[in-house]
Amino acid sequence: xxGSYYVSAIGTAHLEHEGGVCQDHSGVCYLDxxxxxxxxxxxxxxxxxxxxxxxxxxxxxxxHLKNNFSxxxxxxxxxxALKGAFIAxxxxxxxxxxxxxxxxxxxxxxxxxxxxxGSDLYFGHCGDGGIIALTYQGDYERITEAEKxxxxxxxxxxxxxxxxxxxNKCSEQVCAFTMMTDGIFDLVCSPLLKNNKPPxxxxxxxxxxxxxxxxxxxxxxxxxxxxxxxDYISSEKFSHDQNISDDKTLVGVIxxxxxxxxxxxxxxxxxxxxxxxxxxxNIIYRRTPAANDDTDVxxxxxNDTDISTLQxxxxxxxxxxxxxxxxxxxxxxxxxxxxxxxxISGIIMAFLFIVTVILLCVxxxxxxxxxxxxxxxxxxxxxITTKEENGSSQKQQKKVDGKNGSKAEQITExxxxxxVDGKNGSKAEQITExxxxxxxxxxxxxxxxxxEQEDKNNxxxxxxxxxxxxxxTNE
Amino acid sequence: MLQQMGFNENQGNEFDIPVVKYATEKHVACVFLLxxxxxxxxxxxxxxxxxxxxxxxxxxxxxxDKHAKACIDVAVITFNSTIDLVQGFRPVxxxxxxxxxxxxxxxxGGALDMGMDLITKQKKLYNEAGTPYFRPWLxxxxxxxxxxxxxxxxxxxxxxxxxxxxxxxxxxxxxFRADIMQTIFKPENIYxxxxxxxxxxxxxxxxxxxxxxxxxxxxxxxxVETPESMFRVPLD
Numbered sequence: 037x038x039g040s041y042y043v044s045a046i047g048t049a050h051l052e053h054e055g056g057v058c059q060d061h062s063g064v065c066y067l068d069x070x071x072x073x074x075x076x077x078x079x080x081x082x083x084x085x086x087x088x089x090x091x092x093x094x095x096x097x098x099x100h101l102k103n104n105f106s107x108x109x110x111x112x113x114x115x116x117a118l119k120g121a122f123i124a125x126x127x128x129x130x131x132x133x134x135x136x137x138x139x140x141x142x143x144x145x146x147x148x149x150x151x152x153x154g155s156d157l158y159f160g161h162c163g164d165g166g167i168i169a170l171t172y173q174g175d176y177e178r179i180t181e182a183e184k185x186x187x188x189x190x191x192x193x194x195x196x197x198x199x200x201x202x203x204n205k206c207s208e209q210v211c212a213f214t215m216m217t218d219g220i221f222d223l224v225c226s227p228l229l230k231n232n233k234p235p236x237x238x239x240x241x242x243x244x245x246x247x248x249x250x251x252x253x254x255x256x257x258x259x260x261x262x263x264x265x266x267d268y269i270s271s272e273k274f275s276h277d278q279n280i281s282d283d284k285t286l287v288g289v290i291x292x293x294x295x296x297x298x299x300x301x302x303x304x305x306x307x308x309x310x311x312x313x314x315x316x317x318n319i320i321y322r323r324t325p326a327a328n329d330d331t332d333v334x335x336x337x338x339n340d341t342d343i344s345t346l347q348x349x350x351x352x353x354x355x356x357x358x359x360x361x362x363x364x365x366x367x368x369x370x371x372x373x374x375x376x377x378x379x380i381s382g383i384i385m386a387f388l389f390i391v392t393v394i395l396l397c398v399x400x401x402x403x404x405x406x407x408x409x410x411x412x413x414x415x416x417x418x419x420i421t422t423k424e425e426n427g428s429s430q431k432q433q434k435k436v437d438g439k440n441g442s443k444a445e446q447i448t449e450x451x452x453x454x455x456v457d458g459k460n461g462s463k464a465e466q467i468t469e470x471x472x473x474x475x476x477x478x479x480x481x482x483x484x485x486x487x488e489q490e491d492k493n494n495x496x497x498x499x500x501x502x503x504x505x506x507x508x509t510n511e
Numbered sequence: 512m513l514q515q516m517g518f519n520e521n522q523g524n525e526f527d528i529p530v531v532k533y534a535t536e537k538h539v540a541c542v543f544l545l546x547x548x549x550x551x552x553x554x555x556x557x558x559x560x561x562x563x564x565x566x567x568x569x570x571x572x573x574x575x576d577k578h579a580k581a582c583i584d585v586a587v588i589t590f591n592s593t594i595d596l597v598q599g600f601r602p603v604x605x606x607x608x609x610x611x612x613x614x615x616x617x618x619x620g621g622a623l624d625m626g627m628d629l630i631t632k633q634k635k636l637y638n639e640a641g642t643p644y645f646r647p648w649l650x651x652x653x654x655x656x657x658x659x660x661x662x663x664x665x666x667x668x669x670x671x672x673x674x675x676x677x678x679x680x681x682x683x684x685x686x687f688r689a690d691i692m693q694t695i696f697k698p699e700n701i702y703x704x705x706x707x708x709x710x711x712x713x714x715x716x717x718x719x720x721x722x723x724x725x726x727x728x729x730x731x732x733x734x735v736e737t738p739e740s741m742f743r744v745p746l747d
Contacts, residue, residue, distance in 0.1 A: 185675065186634075186675065186676070187644060187645055187646045187675065188537050188643035188644055188645055189645060189646075190646075190675065222534055222535060222643075223531045223534045223535070224531075226531055226533070226534035227534070227536075227641040227642060227643055228533055228534065228641065229641075230640075230641030231641070237529070237531050237534075239529050240528060240529050240531055243518070243519070243528055244518075247515065248515070249514075249515060249516060250515060250516070250518060251515040251516055251517045251518075252515075253515070260517060260518075261517075261518055264517065264518040264519060265518055268518070268519055268528070277530050278530060278531060278534075278535075279534075279535050280535060281535075306529055309531070309532045309533055309534075310532070312533075313532070313533045313536075315640075316533075316640040316641070316642055319636055319639055319640035320538070320584070320600075320633070320636045320637055320640050320642060321584075321600065321601065321602070
């Protein structure tokens with residue numbers, strides 16, 4: 037069997053106003069040929085008597101299908117029947133407005149109609165409501181697109197004419213479907229899911245149409261469902277929880293003979309709405325739109341100045357400045373650290389300097405014990421310097437050859453007077469002169485004395501040896 | 512196979528009807544075009560304009576719940592001899608209140624063009640993100656008339672209004688040229704303001720934006736009672 041339920045309930049926005057009414061209307065109609073027709077209409081907020089127009093449109097559609105959809109055959113026949121129903125609703129609205137002496141737009145409403153036989157789903161649609169179908173394979177599909185203007189609260193209702201009506205057939209076999217006006221449809225097809233596949237909050241809508249989890253097997257079950265769903269959708273709690281202020285309409289039709297296939301658990305998982313919302317805010321506040329959008333520019337007369345490019349450039353400059361500011365702050369921190377370290381080093385060096393000065397003063401001012409010791413102190417630095425210079429020069433000497441080698445030779449001169457032959461050797465000579473000038477004299481004097489003594493000794497030895505030989509010869 | 516259950520019978524378990532957050536969030540973009548020419552020094556109009564902006568933010572934040580604060584997006588453009596984008600579109604809670612100073616001439620034409628560019632770009636972002644939005648507002652406050660080349664920009668504004676791309680309002684304080692303003696703005700959207708009462712004006716704008724945000728009406732007209740200091744300008 038084809039079971040069904042339908043509910044249209046007033047929204048909080050209309051409840052707040054005195055005399056506020058529900059401008060939605062909905063219903064289902066079982067046709068003699070085994071089909072079920074379902075229809076929803078949402079009276080426009082700007083139309084004074086739109087609740088009348090919405091009811092008139094739904095009633096007219098059912099009446100037309102009862103009389104003009106007796107022996108369904110081809111797809112085209114179904115679609116023509118639906119189109120005929122829309123034309124009938126359009127004409128009846130105009131006629132009723134004329135007879136009541138009011139503008140037809142005061143009756144204006146959206147209109148969505150479905151024709152279903154337990155497998156094939158045909159539909160006609162205008163406005164911002166919609167249909168969700170559940171296929172035999174267990175897929176949820178949004179089969180209508182919102183017929184609306186650029187701005188949220190602008191839609192294309194029935195009286196906008198044939199140009200804004202669409203008629204089609206769902207491409208898959210359908211075991212259940214739901215129809216909703218924008219109050220609930222915007223919830224089920226949240227704008228945040230624009231890029232999701234499917235763009236449907238499945239864990240929400242499946243509670244109303246999936247026999248895998250919903251007890252909907254016979255007419256008794258549908259009596260219970262009609263009451264429970266009607267109570268729930270009409271409740272203020274539903275409006276409050278879901279943050280809906282608009283009127284609410286929901287129609288469900290379920291084929292009780294088909295159990296839809298079950299999908300993977302993840303298919304029924306609630307989308308991460310927090311993350312999707314954050315992503316949406318990132319786009320509308322932080323990202324630069326794509327270029328060349330002239331949607332809001334008249335065909336002629338647009339000033340060529342591209343302000344957005346300038347803005348983008350300024351934003352980039354600002355980011356660059358911020359980055360530079362951060363770098364400067366880091367540098368400043370480093371500099372202050374260095375200053376601190378330098379201060380500490382300075383203090384240590386000053387301390388060492390003072391200590392050195394004091395030590396020198398003590399050594400200099402100390403009363404001399406004897407002349408030799410003072411002489412030794414003065415000569416120490418020279419000796420040290422000479423040794424260091426000799427060491428380094430010897431190392432260099434290994435690497436250098438040819439003419440340049442003279443430098444090393446010159447530096448080592450103080451110890452090797454024999455090697456001196458260049459002019460550049462004068463410095464080393466000058467430095468080492470004070471020592472070397474004195475020592476050779478003493479040494480030479482000593483050597484002379486030594487040599488004379490040795491000569492003497494030698495001569496004495498020779499004399500002794502000669503005496504011995506003489507003695508031996510004589511013996 | 513899962514076990515069937517009656518509708519909404521299992522309160523407290525995974526089969527309860529989930530809440531769909533943010534699904535009904537709709538944005539409204541509002542650009543303030545503020546005249547900061549030297550004549551705004553008279554009667555301390557510039558000081559009162561600064562105070563009016565502060566009141567606008569305060570009242571809007573006080574009257575909206577946390578969710579709604581992110582739905583009113585405000586941009587601020589000032590114009591004197593130059594045109595400055597003081598602030599691109601931001602949620603009203605992130606709005607920086609500038610300390611405006613008066614000097615120079617009245618380059619209103621260029622400011623209108625910048626405002627329309629901003630609105631066009633912002634709508635593109637809304638579309639990219641899939642965010643539903645109301646018709647954006649362009650709100651101009653002046654004490655004079657444009658002395659730059661404004662004719663082309665005025666034509667563009669009229670085209671945008673006729674094609675429901677934006678709705679523009681003009682509020683003039685003492686000395687503003689209503690005769691020229693009606694060549695730029697729709698006459699029914701031009702208001703005068705007595706005694707530079709910007710505080711009342713911005714309270715009114717805040718209330719109107721809030722009312723618009725909660726409406727499903729197609730019109731973008733101001734539908735909140737106007738303050739006493741605001742009046743319709745008698746036009747030719």
